[in-house]
Amino acid sequence: MITLSSDFGTPYPAAMRGVLSQRTATRLVDVAHDFPRQDIRAAAFWLHETLPYFPPAVHLVVVDPGVGTDRNALAIRAGDHVLVGPDNGVLLPAARRLAATTSASEPTIGSGLDAYIIDDAQLDPPAVAGHQQPTDSTGPSSPHTTFHGRDVFAPAAGDIHEFGLDRLDALTELAFLEPTSTVSPLTLPDATVADGRATGEVLVVDDFGNAITNVPGSFLADCEHVRVNGERVPVATTFGAVPVGERLATVGSHGYVELDVNQGRGDETFGLIVGASVTLESA
Amino acid sequence: MITLSSDFGTPYPAAMRGVLSQRTATRLVDVAHDFPRQDIRAAAFWLHETLPYFPPAVHLVVVDPGVGTDRNALAIRAGDHVLVGPDNGVLLPAARRLAATTSASEPTIGSGLDAYIIDDAQLDPPAVAGHQQPTDSTGPSSPHTTFHGRDVFAPAAGDIHEFGLDRLDALTELAFLEPTSTVSPLTLPDATVADGRATGEVLVVDDFGNAITNVPGSFLADCEHVRVNGERVPVATTFGAVPVGERLATVGSHGYVELDVNQGRGDETFGLIVGASVTLESA
Amino acid sequence: MITLSSDFGTPYPAAMRGVLSQRTATRLVDVAHDFPRQDIRAAAFWLHETLPYFPPAVHLVVVDPGVGTDRNALAIRAGDHVLVGPDNGVLLPAARRLAATTSASEPTIGSGLDAYIIDDAQLDPPAVAGHQQPTDSTGPSSPHTTFHGRDVFAPAAGDIHEFGLDRLDALTELAFLEPTSTVSPLTLPDATVADGRATGEVLVVDDFGNAITNVPGSFLADCEHVRVNGERVPVATTFGAVPVGERLATVGSHGYVELDVNQGRGDETFGLIVGASVTLESA
Numbered sequence: 107m108i109t110l111s112s113d114f115g116t117p118y119p120a121a122m123r124g125v126l127s128q129r130t131a132t133r134l135v136d137v138a139h140d141f142p143r144q145d146i147r148a149a150a151f152w153l154h155e156t157l158p159y160f161p162p163a164v165h166l167v168v169v170d171p172g173v174g175t176d177r178n179a180l181a182i183r184a185g186d187h188v189l190v191g192p193d194n195g196v197l198l199p200a201a202r203r204l205a206a207t208t209s210a211s212e213p214t215i216g217s218g219l220d221a222y223i224i225d226d227a228q229l230d231p232p233a234v235a236g237h238q239q240p241t242d243s244t245g246p247s248s249p250h251t252t253f254h255g256r257d258v259f260a261p262a263a264g265d266i267h268e269f270g271l272d273r274l275d276a277l278t279e280l281a282f283l284e285p286t287s288t289v290s291p292l293t294l295p296d297a298t299v300a301d302g303r304a305t306g307e308v309l310v311v312d313d314f315g316n317a318i319t320n321v322p323g324s325f326l327a328d329c330e331h332v333r334v335n336g337e338r339v340p341v342a343t344t345f346g347a348v349p350v351g352e353r354l355a356t357v358g359s360h361g362y363v364e365l366d367v368n369q370g371r372g373d374e375t376f377g378l379i380v381g382a383s384v385t386l387e388s389a
Numbered sequence: 390m391i392t393l394s395s396d397f398g399t400p401y402p403a404a405m406r407g408v409l410s411q412r413t414a415t416r417l418v419d420v421a422h423d424f425p426r427q428d429i430r431a432a433a434f435w436l437h438e439t440l441p442y443f444p445p446a447v448h449l450v451v452v453d454p455g456v457g458t459d460r461n462a463l464a465i466r467a468g469d470h471v472l473v474g475p476d477n478g479v480l481l482p483a484a485r486r487l488a489a490t491t492s493a494s495e496p497t498i499g500s501g502l503d504a505y506i507i508d509d510a511q512l513d514p515p516a517v518a519g520h521q522q523p524t525d526s527t528g529p530s531s532p533h534t535t536f537h538g539r540d541v542f543a544p545a546a547g548d549i550h551e552f553g554l555d556r557l558d559a560l561t562e563l564a565f566l567e568p569t570s571t572v573s574p575l576t577l578p579d580a581t582v583a584d585g586r587a588t589g590e591v592l593v594v595d596d597f598g599n600a601i602t603n604v605p606g607s608f609l610a611d612c613e614h615v616r617v618n619g620e621r622v623p624v625a626t627t628f629g630a631v632p633v634g635e636r637l638a639t640v641g642s643h644g645y646v647e648l649d650v651n652q653g654r655g656d657e658t659f660g661l662i663v664g665a666s667v668t669l670e671s672a
Numbered sequence: 673m674i675t676l677s678s679d680f681g682t683p684y685p686a687a688m689r690g691v692l693s694q695r696t697a698t699r700l701v702d703v704a705h706d707f708p709r710q711d712i713r714a715a716a717f718w719l720h721e722t723l724p725y726f727p728p729a730v731h732l733v734v735v736d737p738g739v740g741t742d743r744n745a746l747a748i749r750a751g752d753h754v755l756v757g758p759d760n761g762v763l764l765p766a767a768r769r770l771a772a773t774t775s776a777s778e779p780t781i782g783s784g785l786d787a788y789i790i791d792d793a794q795l796d797p798p799a800v801a802g803h804q805q806p807t808d809s810t811g812p813s814s815p816h817t818t819f820h821g822r823d824v825f826a827p828a829a830g831d832i833h834e835f836g837l838d839r840l841d842a843l844t845e846l847a848f849l850e851p852t853s854t855v856s857p858l859t860l861p862d863a864t865v866a867d868g869r870a871t872g873e874v875l876v877v878d879d880f881g882n883a884i885t886n887v888p889g890s891f892l893a894d895c896e897h898v899r900v901n902g903e904r905v906p907v908a909t910t911f912g913a914v915p916v917g918e919r920l921a922t923v924g925s926h927g928y929v930e931l932d933v934n935q936g937r938g939d940e941t942f943g944l945i946v947g948a949s950v951t952l953e954s955a
Contacts, residue, residue, distance in 0.1 A: 107410060109403070115879030117704035117718045118925075120675070124725030127673060127701065134701070135410065135417070138400035143880065144935070152400045158518035159407035159539065174910035185518065203519030235724035235751065236769030253925030256725065313398035314426065344457035359401075359536030369427070390693060392686070418693065418700070421683035435683045441801035442690035442822065468801065486802030596681030597709065627740035642684075642819030652710070 107133040108267055109160060111153060112168040112255060113141040121253065122166065122260040125232040129264030135160075144171035146196045148310045148380065150292055151318075153200035155360045162186035162271045166263040168255040169196050177290075179224035179258050181266060181283060183274050184213070190224070190263040192254070195292025220277070221286050226258045228282035229265070297321040302388040308378050309362070315371025316364045317378045321386055323357030333387040334365060334376065345369070355386075390416040391550055392443060394436060395451040395538060396424040404536065405449070405543040408515040412547030418443075427454035429479045431593045431663065433575055434601075436483035438643045445469035445554045449546040451538040452479050460573075462507035462541050464549060464566060466557050467496070473507070473546040475537070478575025503560070504572050509541045511565035512548070580604040585671040591661050592645070598654025599647045600661045604669055606640030616670040617648060617659065628652070638669075673699040674833055675726060677719060678734040678821060679707040687819065688732065688826040691798040695830030701726075710737035712762045714876045714946065716858055717884075719766035721926045728752035728837045732829040734821040735762050743856075745790035745824050747832060747849060749840050750779070756790070756829040758820070761858025786843070787852050792824045794848035795831070863887040868954040874944050875928070881937025882930045883944045887952055889923030899953040900931060900942065911935070921952075 108126060112119055119139045126134055137156055141149040149169040157165055162185075170177075170192040178193040184205035189197040205213035215221045252258070262282065269280055277283055297306030297320045306320040326332060329341045332355050340347070342354040345368040353375055358364040363386065366372040373379065391409060395402055402422045409417055420439055424432040432452040440448055445468075453460075453475040461476040467487035472480040488496035498504045535541070545565060552563055560566055580589030580603045587604040594600050609615060612624045615638050623630070625637040628651040636658055641647040646669065649655040656662065674692060678685055685705045692700055703722055707715040715735040723731055728751075736743075736758040744759040750771035755763040771779035781787045818824070828848060835846055843849055863872030863886045870887040877883050892898060895907045898921050906913070908920040911934040919941055924930040929952065932938040939945065 109407075111400075116706055117677075117722055120701070120703040120722045121725045123701045124675075124722065124727070127699065127729075128725075128727045131699070133410065133414070133417075134699075135403070135406050137403040140399055156400055156403045156407065159404045159411075159515055161407070161411045161516075163410075171912065172910075175912070187518075206519035232725055233727075235753075236772035256925070344455075346454065346458070359539070392690075394683075416693065416697070416700075418686070418689050420686040423682055439683055439686045439690065442687045442694075442798055444690070444694045444799075446693075470801075489802035627738075629737065629741070642822065 107135060107161065107163045108263055109135045109137050109157070109163055109165045110139070111137040111141065111149065111166065112139045113143045113145070113149065114139050114168065114255065118253070118255070121256040122168075125256055125260040126166075126264045128233055129261065130267050132267055137165075141169055142310075142380075144169065145380070146171065146194050146292065147294065150196050150199045151294060151310050153196070154203055154294070157187070157200045158203050160187075164263045164267045164271070165189045165200070166255075166259055167191035167196055168259055170194065170254065173254055178286075179226065179254065179262065180286075180289060181222045181224055181262060181277075182215075182289070183220040183222075183277060184218075186271060186274070188266050188271075188274065188277075190259050190266065193223075193290050195290045198289070198292045199294055215289055216287055221289050222277065222283035223286045224258060224262045225282050225284055226262075229258065229261045232257060232261055295320055299325055304363075304386040306384050306386075308373075308380050308382045308384060311373045311378075311380055315373045316358070316366045317372045317376060318358055318360065319363045319365065319384045321363040321384065323361050323363055325386060326355060326357060326363060329388060331389040333385075333389040335383075335385055338389045339365075390418060390444070390446045391546055392418045392420050392440070392446055392448045393422070394420040394424065394432065394449065395422045396426045396428070396432065397422050397451065397538065401536070401538070404539040405451075408539055408543040409449075409547045411516055412544065413550050415550055420448075424452055425593075425663075427452065428663070429454070429477050429575065430577065433479050433482045434577060434593050436479070437486055437577070440470070440483045441486050443470075447546045447550045447554070448472045448483070449538075449542055450474035450479055451542055453477065453537065456537055461569075462509065462537065462545065463572060464505045464507055464545060464560070465498075465572070466503040466505075466560060467501075469554060469557070471549050471554075471557065471560075473542050473549065476506075476573050478573045481572070481575045482577055498572055499570055504569050505560065505566035506569045507541060507545045508565050508567055512541065512544045515540060515544055578603055582608055587646075587669040589667050589669075591656075591663050591665045591667060594656045594661075594663055598656045599641070599649045600655045600659060601641055601643065602646045602648065602667045604646040604667065606644050606646055608669060609638060609640060609646060612671060614672040616668075616672040618666075618668055621672045622648075673701060673727065673729045674829055675701045675703050675723070675729055675731045676705070677703040677707065677715065677732065678705045679709045679711070679715065680705050680734065680821065684819070684821070687822040688734075691822055691826040692732075692830045694799055695827065696833050698833055703731075707735055708876075708946075710735065711946070712737070712760050712858065713860065716762050716765045717860060717876050719762070720769055720860070723753070723766045724769050726753075730829045730833045730837070731755045731766070732821075732825055733757035733762055734825055736760065736820065739820055744852075745792065745820065745828065746852075746855060747788045747790055747828060747843070748781075748855070749786040749788075749843060750784075752837060752840070754832050754837075754840065754843075756825050756832065759789075759856050761856045764855070764858045765860055781855055782853055787855050788843065788849035789852045790824060790828045791848050791850055792828075795824065795827045798823060798827055861886055865891055870929075870952040872950050872952075874939075874946050874948045874950060877939045877944075877946055881939045882924065882932045883938045883942060884924055884926065885929045885931065885950045887929040887950065889927050889929055891952060892921060892923060892929060895954060897955040899951075899955040901949075901951055904955045905931075
């Protein structure tokens, strides 16, 4: 199967589905196409949280603020999975987690993870019906003139899938893949926890305004209240444990401390945005 | 096939798609993941309207304001279909309609509908790649620490599907299903129609602001106008029958009276919200 | 495979997926269900841009401001593809492009394109579980009482697919298809380019506020700046080439000139809406 993730909204992902359908009959599953636009870290977080629940698959990821620059297109093999997308770090946190089942220590490129640069000159381009695009070979290159999701990443993902998820040790047989030992790094920041105090930050804000921090949920163990940037907030196990409109700290399904509001937006009420510092203290 | 419905937005449903894909190769079809958040009645209405158009299937539904409380997880067998979700009534209106084809009288639990409590301790948990979640066994239980859609409902739905839609008479062979005769009730309210007057309420407001009432569309038969809470409104069969921005009463595809505005929002123009009383009179 | 496109939002498309699933096991792929509501031209543009990337398929399209009027339901055969939807022009730009691979001159109905009126009285209606709808045969016909996407277009699309994409020369064997030589026209407007000046208009605004014009991207070849309705704007190949919040002109993946803002909305900053005139001059 192939999963699809992007910050494209609609209808741009449809062209990727079409190109994939030209190359494979396998199941196509959307992860999301409304990741915060050009936010590499948010996409990396959500992929890290969702891709580990999939069976072996090729994961096509296009969150690509560098499109139009000379950043590489990458494929990373992680255990039974392959991730395909831009070389900007977005693939790495999920790749490390997907590879961890088959690796004793933290996987890195060359040790648990194999990385390949995609040479699009070696890819069969997508078939496209009808007239040539109006600007072929005449207009400037632009953020989208080459739509890399459709023209590079989807063809590569489809061809890697058809090559065989059970033959990933032989990926170099694909002419468009060139092994590389260097990729752009990305590590989601860790919180510091000591002496009843956790210092971290907001990693992402979800659709509902819940501010997801990087503080491990274990920090809230046995707490009834916690100070969030100095203010005392109840620790609760259900939204309904506090009145409508009231704040709570809880542990999300990802295992991190979330700052939420019952039937409201935690980000606005706590005054937090992505990247904002968060200090939690026992209270 | 398996349908998926929730109020999760994105990307949380992707983890459910992953878990289902671990267990079954059957078709996965999204009904919607943007049901009004935690609104059991709206979800129940839309499921009642859409699920009857599907062939025999397992329907996974997660609209669950009680997550984190001790509400049960349920499976309800309705004819050739099985609905899986929380025991809060959200499954019942659709289940009664799905079972009606095989039942002379209104189906109830034990008479046309079979209900089972899902014992998650008897379910094989989803496989998940990589590191354990940061809070495993240390943080408090929370609204999401156990993500029931991913960890309970999706595994149950996948296993029930693989057990076989043609073997639903033998569902008790599944160790995680315990027959029950009691479930949380939910009935969508009926309107009262008499003497040229209908008294009902707004059941839901759709994406476009159309206020869908529980008054049967037949009330508008042969009417050119109708009074809506005292105000005279044209009855029309197309939006275009009234000028842009003007109100109309019409009959939606669900068969109920809708209060709409041509290229506008009916809810705002009529001053109606979900649950608001609506009186219709011949005019 | 069958693609689905509409302006329905959710959850109405789910009923179409259900009806299609009653009739075919083929792959169902969403193009988009959030096309600007009742905007035939925007939908026609996006279909023209995305459908050519699909392998042979049936394309179900429901953007239908005339629902409830006597407009016809159409199927158009274009090469190896069939488009199914209302007779309002929305299918034509994509159909002409899909047929162009097999036609030397611009395809028209009868020359490269075959059109059929769908006689819904000859279609097997969808199966639906449970009670009859509350208004059956009693309420007025209305914009939605017959939900054409669910009750006409989806059944026709499913039956045409099952008839066989390799038998499209024999489509008249389907009793519900009546050949026609006349359909409602739609042509996306062309820009005028001469003497270093292009006069066109905004065709659509995408999800991100990029204003997509009908000026061919080649107009920007070798330009560093361009005057947009008199104001001088940099021509750039990446959003990041201009500061956050600044305007740029670029060439989108569709090959037309786009007026964008780095991390902002081009439509608002340029003061442009769909249909607005745009004059570009060398600068």
